[in-house]
Amino acid sequence: MNAPAPPPFARLLLALGATGGRAAVEFSAHLAGLLRIPMDTLFIEDEELLGVAALPVAREISRLGVMMPGLDLGRMERELRRQATRMEQLARRCQASGGLESRFRVVRGRTAAELSGALRPGDCLVLSRELGPMTGPGGVGSAVRSVLTAAWSALLLMDENLPVPASPVTTWYDGSPTSEVALLLAQRLAQARGQQLHVVLPAAGAAGRELRLRAQRHAAGAVISVLAPAADTLAAIASLRGGLLVLPAPPLGLTGARLEQLLRRVRTPLLLLRMAGEHHVDLATPLAGRS
Numbered sequence: 001m002n003a004p005a006p007p008p009f010a011r012l013l014l015a016l017g018a019t020g021g022r023a024a025v026e027f028s029a030h031l032a033g034l035l036r037i038p039m040d041t042l043f044i045e046d047e048e049l050l051g052v053a054a055l056p057v058a059r060e061i062s063r064l065g066v067m068m069p070g071l072d073l074g075r076m077e078r079e080l081r082r083q084a085t086r087m088e089q090l091a092r093r094c095q096a097s098g099g100l101e102s103r104f105r106v107v108r109g110r111t112a113a114e115l116s117g118a119l120r121p122g123d124c125l126v127l128s129r130e131l132g133p134m135t136g137p138g139g140v141g142s143a144v145r146s147v148l149t150a151a152w153s154a155l156l157l158m159d160e161n162l163p164v165p166a167s168p169v170t171t172w173y174d175g176s177p178t179s180e181v182a183l184l185l186a187q188r189l190a191q192a193r194g195q196q197l198h199v200v201l202p203a204a205g206a207a208g209r210e211l212r213l214r215a216q217r218h219a220a221g222a223v224i225s226v227l228a229p230a231a232d233t234l235a236a237i238a239s240l241r242g243g244l245l246v247l248p249a250p251p252l253g254l255t256g257a258r259l260e261q262l263l264r265r266v267r268t269p270l271l272l273l274r275m276a277g278e279h280h281v282d283l284a285t286p287l288a289g290r291s
Helices: 023-037 047-054 072-099 109-120 142-147 177-194 205-218 233-238 254-265
Strands: 011-016 041-047 060-065 068-069 104-110 121-128 155-156 168-173 197-201 223-226 244-250 270-272
Touching: 011 023, 011 109, 011 270, 023 041, 023 121, 023 177, 023 254, 041 047, 041 109, 047 068, 047 072, 047 109, 060 254, 104 109, 104 155, 109 142, 109 205, 121 142, 168 177, 177 205, 177 270, 197 205, 205 223, 233 254
Parallel strands: 011 041, 011 121, 041 104, 121 155, 168 197, 168 244, 197 223, 244 270
Antiparallel strands: 060 068, 155 270
């Protein structure tokens, strides 16, 4: 009998906050089961949000478009405790059904600082695009910005209360080592979930034929498409539809404002994969079968 395949990541770390995250808990447990890794959940009672509730002038607050009239500190603390209890119960049910090694922890502090203290090299971090104080209309939460340079091997951004669609897994492949890792992991996830793999190639002129052949060798049976020569790469990637988008990090070489623009425009679950140094992703063995 062959030895069990080593896990592609050391741990899945799910970060939750005031807005809950039923879909995030369920998909994270599903992903941890496929990857055969432990799952830790960190529920953060954000001090900045509590600080707003403690202001004498606070009568109502809009959080992700949801109005909560008459907000005060005591009410907010009670609601956070109730939310944490609901998420812990859900995580325990997922753990029991999937046989996961799982822990749930509640902390109070600034979201970015708590995430920084909890992250370890080799982690697959899952969090909502809106986690932490917002940076402006249509922006991303401060937590996302704070962790982009942190020590993770993979970062999954999703809308924490919207289920991941049962649609194709899509990835970007430009021939770079990181994009090859992303391609092979996307293929494994698609196979394990019983879904089609869609590979998008850059407009590469004469080199495009070789790039297509390489993609076909790595991911037999995938649907492969090529961007038009004049295509806006950011707009083209942001417009992709599917159940999961897997990109090498930094995606398409984007940094700063252009990276935030991509994160703001991509609404499908987005998995950013980084070359992991000592904890290199093992892609030679299949994932666990679908549950």
